[in-house]
Amino acid sequence: MMKKNWPTHSILVIAIVATWIKTYVVYHTSFDLKIENIMQQFILFINPLSFLLFIFGLSLFFKGAKARNRYIVITSIILSIVLYVNVVFYRFFTDFITIPVLFQTNNFSDLGNSAKSSINFTDIFYFTDVAILIIALKWLKIGQKISLVKPAVRRAYFVLAAAVLFLNLGLSEIERPQLLTRSFDREMLVKNLGPYNYHLYDLYIQSKSHAQRALADGSELVEVNNYVRSNQAEPNAKMFGLADGRNLIVISMESLQNFVINNDMNGHEITPFLNSLTKDKDTFYFSNFYHETGLGKTSDAEFLVENSLYPLGGGAVFFTHSGNKFHSMAESLNDKGYFTNVMHPNNKSFWNRDMMYQALSVQKFYDVNSYDVTDDNSVGWGLKDTPFLNQSVDLMADLPQPFYSRMLTLTNHYPFDLDEEDQFIPPYDSNSKTLNKYFQTVRYMDESLKSFFDDLKAKGLYDNSIIVMYGDHYGISENHNAAMAQYLGKEITPYESAKLQRVPFFIHIPHSGVGKVETEVAGQIDIRPTILHLLGVDTTKDMQLGADLFSKDHEDFAIFRNGGFVTDKLVYAGNACYDNSNGSEIGIENCQPYIDRTTQELGYSDQIINGDLLRFYDLKTGNLLIEQAEKENK
Numbered sequence: 001m002m003k004k005n006w007p008t009h010s011i012l013v014i015a016i017v018a019t020w021i022k023t024y025v026v027y028h029t030s031f032d033l034k035i036e037n038i039m040q041q042f043i044l045f046i047n048p049l050s051f052l053l054f055i056f057g058l059s060l061f062f063k064g065a066k067a068r069n070r071y072i073v074i075t076s077i078i079l080s081i082v083l084y085v086n087v088v089f090y091r092f093f094t095d096f097i098t099i100p101v102l103f104q105t106n107n108f109s110d111l112g113n114s115a116k117s118s119i120n121f122t123d124i125f126y127f128t129d130v131a132i133l134i135i136a137l138k139w140l141k142i143g144q145k146i147s148l149v150k151p152a153v154r155r156a157y158f159v160l161a162a163a164v165l166f167l168n169l170g171l172s173e174i175e176r177p178q179l180l181t182r183s184f185d186r187e188m189l190v191k192n193l194g195p196y197n198y199h200l201y202d203l204y205i206q207s208k209s210h211a212q213r214a215l216a217d218g219s220e221l222v223e224v225n226n227y228v229r230s231n232q233a234e235p236n237a238k239m240f241g242l243a244d245g246r247n248l249i250v251i252s253m254e255s256l257q258n259f260v261i262n263n264d265m266n267g268h269e270i271t272p273f274l275n276s277l278t279k280d281k282d283t284f285y286f287s288n289f290y291h292e293t294g295l296g297k298t299s300d301a302e303f304l305v306e307n308s309l310y311p312l313g314g315g316a317v318f319f320t321h322s323g324n325k326f327h328s329m330a331e332s333l334n335d336k337g338y339f340t341n342v343m344h345p346n347n348k349s350f351w352n353r354d355m356m357y358q359a360l361s362v363q364k365f366y367d368v369n370s371y372d373v374t375d376d377n378s379v380g381w382g383l384k385d386t387p388f389l390n391q392s393v394d395l396m397a398d399l400p401q402p403f404y405s406r407m408l409t410l411t412n413h414y415p416f417d418l419d420e421e422d423q424f425i426p427p428y429d430s431n432s433k434t435l436n437k438y439f440q441t442v443r444y445m446d447e448s449l450k451s452f453f454d455d456l457k458a459k460g461l462y463d464n465s466i467i468v469m470y471g472d473h474y475g476i477s478e479n480h481n482a483a484m485a486q487y488l489g490k491e492i493t494p495y496e497s498a499k500l501q502r503v504p505f506f507i508h509i510p511h512s513g514v515g516k517v518e519t520e521v522a523g524q525i526d527i528r529p530t531i532l533h534l535l536g537v538d539t540t541k542d543m544q545l546g547a548d549l550f551s552k553d554h555e556d557f558a559i560f561r562n563g564g565f566v567t568d569k570l571v572y573a574g575n576a577c578y579d580n581s582n583g584s585e586i587g588i589e590n591c592q593p594y595i596d597r598t599t600q601e602l603g604y605s606d607q608i609i610n611g612d613l614l615r616f617y618d619l620k621t622g623n624l625l626i627e628q629a630e631k632e633n634k
């Protein structure tokens with residue numbers, strides 16, 4: 001009787017609905033996904049559907065009922081395994097699997113035997129949908145027959161599936177703009193795309209970089225190496241080793257642009273503490289220092305600091321190339337006996353940091369779980385800067401010394417929300433709410449940094465440390481040009497926009513007495529060689545593109561990730577060449593030699609990253625391992 005009443009493709013519907021519901025239940029029972037509003041809940045609910053419609057929909061192409069049913073059951077088993085493996089992985093790492101992780105066996109050494117103990121009998125629940133299918137097929141005898149679907153019906157079916165996918169992507173785009181290009185947080189991807197689409201997306205990203213890697217054989221390094229060697233800057237004898245043996249603290253100041261330094265807003269000083277450092281005898285302040293980040297924002301700046309290579313143009317290198325071989329600053333300092341770590345009170349998978357930090361040889365990542373985070377001490381993106389920096393000093397007090405701690409602040413991040421008690425100055429009065437609030441959060445960050453210095457002193461960490469601080473990237477985008485024009489009292493031309501990419505850079509060396517304001521044009525690429533030389537580390541063999549800012553060989557030249565550049569005399573932005581002394585547009589031929597060098601240098605950096613070329617480079621000897629590569633390829 002059953003046989004007659006059930007339409008022929010009921011089994012398809014059962015497969016889709018059962019897997020869909022199960023996935024949704026698993027979201028709530030097995031992962032800790034932070035859902036903030038109804039829209040996010042709705043996206044979460046519909047996100048498995050598009051993939052399930054596609055994958056199970058392929059069963060419409062089968063001609064025999066048996067083969068079709070087998071396809072559906074096997075697909076259901078595979079999807080259940082994929083989801084279940086993620087669940088088990090999540091129990092350990094509170095993260096979702098990426099394809100490279102599956103091939104990095106050292107990740108699983110942690111899992112070891114305890115993996116077994118975390119697999120429970122009740123986990124059978126994760127296969128409920130498979131069980132339902134089998135019951136439907138075997139006992140209820142559903143899906144015994146098949147009738148061929150008309151091509152038009154099939155087409156309509158896949159159009160529907162595509163429509164669901166676009167609805168899903170559209171809603172996600174509204175909820176989380178630039179999800180696929182910018183916000184590379186796996187949790188966010190899974191929350192918006194669902195686990196199955198997420199794995200497809202990951203597969204796409206990984207196979208793209210894998211293909212480029214496979215094409216490289218190391219011979220590309222000859223030219224790159226020549227370039228790097230011929231552009232090397234000799235360390236300044238007075239500065240080399242000046243801070244040898246001291247702890248190194250590097251602070252990424254979120255979204256901090258240089259225009260606020262030594263400036264005021266309607267009579268209010270914006271950064272009193274940082275301003276005092278610009279006049280301090282122990283501090284170098286670089287006033288013509290540029291960020292060089294692309295889509296990866298904070299993480300791109302981290303990449304520049306660690307590697308002195310440019311981030312990528314098309315995506316966040318932290319996400320696309322965490323499987324590469326790198327010779328990071330952390331690695332150099334590990335070799336020198338430093339305890340290297342990063343402190344940042346956010347989800348560890350944000351920007352794929354947990355994976356990338358392994359590739360960068362960072363020994364420990366103090367993520368959000370290392371901090372005491374409550375509603376009271378949080379705002380916007382999470383833990384406020386003052387408690388973050390304060391708790392970090394407590395952590396530092398227990399670290400083996402010397403240590404290298406890289407810290408990432410968070411409060412001065414779009415949308416620049418701030419509790420009333422933290423608003424030390426009023427908002428600005430332009431038509432841009434963003435800019436108006438920006439001054440207040442910058443003022444707050446400045447105060448946090450001041451108390452951080454005090455905390456270091458109180459814990460006895462100050463005297464034997466050096467503190468390096470850089471703005472990571474712009475905070476005010478070109479969408480706010482009108483408001484910026486009002487504030488700065490001048491029109492924001494492409495020339496001005498380029499100059500607004502300046503971020504403050506400070507090197508504070510307690511008791512050194514050598515500090516001053518430096519005006520040479522420089523960029524984030526120069527941070528690493530400068531620091532390493534201060535700490536007395538030889539970098540003659542390093543594959544780095546920046547130059548020591550204290551070296552007489554350092555050139556006034558900063559390259560933007562978008563192909564623009566600045567020198568002491570020229571600015572190249574928006575395909576036009578400007579005179580840097582007055583901002584007037586001049587003939588492109590003036591810029592051409594630097595345009596060529598910019599293209600060349602960005603090209604070399606991209607080649608190193610895309611080809612994973614550092615695997616062919618022996619840092620200890622400076623030898624190129626090209627013969628070995630030839631063998632590998634055979």
Ligand code: GP9
Nearest residue numbers: 296297298299346350408
């Ligand atoms: C998040 C923080 C902010 O952890 O780094 O990232 P951003 O959006 O500035 O790149």
Ligand code: MN
Nearest residue numbers: 254255298472
């Ligand atoms: Mn940032």
